[in-house]
Amino acid sequence: MLKKLSELQPGEKGVIVRLNGSSSTRRRIMDMGIVKGETISVVRRAPLGDPVEFDIKDYNLSLRKREAENIYVDMEESR
Secondary structure (H helix, E strand, O other): OEEEHHHOOOOOEEEEEEEOOOHHHHHHHHHOOOOOOOEEEEEEEOOOOOOEEEEEOOEEEEEOHHHHOOEEEEOOOOO
């Protein structure tokens, strides 16, 4: 099942399958290590829901909700 990364709740994880947005947005996201095939999980959300902290490649990364909306993950592949 495909979901936007911004829709995941703390503790959920998925495998990155697609990046949307402008070419500069996609490049910036990929430069942070968010690439197709990587497993990413939600660590926690800020009290007002933005930003969100993720665990990817053994480090924690915080993204704004609008940035996470450009990243699609497959929830079934990560099981």
